[in-house]
Amino acid sequence: MTGPILQFEAVDRAFPLAGDRRRHVLRGVDFSLDRGTSLAMVGRSGSGKSTLLHLAAGIDQPTAGTVLLDGVRLNDLPDTERSLLRRDRVGLVFQFFHLLPHLSMLENVCLPGWVAGDSATATRARARELLDRVDLADRADDLAGKLSGGEMQRVALCRALLRRPPLLLADEPTGNLDEKAGRQVMDLLLRLSSDEGAGLLYVTHSREQAALADRVLRLRDGRLESAQS
Template sequence: MTTALIATSALARSYAMGKTSVAALRGVDLTVQPGEFVALVGPSGSGKSTLLHLIGGLVRPSAGEVWVHGLELGRSSDAELVAYRRDTLGFIFQSFNLLPIKSAWENVAVPLMLAGVPLATRKARALTLLEQLGLAARADHRPAELSGGEQQRVAIARSLANRPRLLLADEPTGNLDSRTGKEIMNLLQRLVRDEGLTMLLVTHDMGVASFADRIVHLRDGMIERIEAVGRDGG
């Protein structure tokens, strides 16, 4: 084992389409160090979302290994994967996936509720996160009363509720205009730096990818090249 937070070795994933097997990911070797911000880019069908889902423990590999924080996900039990996703990961999606009948703070508190945290504690944590993300005044508003950028900030706050080590983001600016998208990326970049988080982000937008430390270019299920960027994106 290495000190890497994420380490994949000959990682592969195939899907059955009728009688045909389609290789979505083919022999990927990738390491991500703690505190790194890595973007996965590539055309549709390149394998970037499949790689994110494998690292998120949402699907299992067809071959190879994927280690995250000392856990080999392919050999882990379903219960271990549930605990891994609950305790280690924060997910951010293109569609904000907020509960429409819940207020902003209640949406942020959902992971804490699932973890059995008492109401007063989870509300205090949710309100603190919303304040940090500039939404203290919107804590009691429902998603329909928030702008797209505000909804994504609520979703980001929710992803941080359980103090994850790793954030996984799938096209987090896909439903936002360019100005709001840049604000969200500045926020995510700051969170990685200030909170010591590690982040893996899937995007088709090279402007979004430029906020990362490294850009991993995928094509046909394989890593084509890895580009060092630094933290001066945008």
């Protein structure tokens, strides 16, 4: 498919608060992301970055406006179809890794393939290839619960890329890592998503890491503005 992998058109998100009040988190958010390119999202705590990522993944719905994932209007889809679209087109990386500690690295990476019913042999081969690309091939059978934070996030990155999603979303992927491990994870995130031709949208509080993206956008008072990292 051609065209942007992700488009926001005049997206608003407001949350109901106690009483009749509403918290208007995003207002008129417009941007698009092409395959093979990267976009860093910055902004103060509470500025709506995670909310924006949840909308991009179709985990949450806008109050107004449209989110298109790979040209498909998420607003119009019933929950089950939205989940399927997410499963097939979106890879997610979180701050706290969310690995299953009692499974091996390889099994953690394979999980999305097993859940989707992909060929077990192809899934395993792809998982091994990815672990090799993040320098963890020789540790594939180690339990995930025993890894360092940086290693866990490299495994989580492989898991996110397993099924070749055209969109990768990462919410503060280095927020729980020290500087060295964080830089390594960030380099891999950018390199692998680019090699795979995926669009990458990541949230970060680090100027340095934001500057590594093709483009930086800042959320301020619910609105989006371009930013020089």
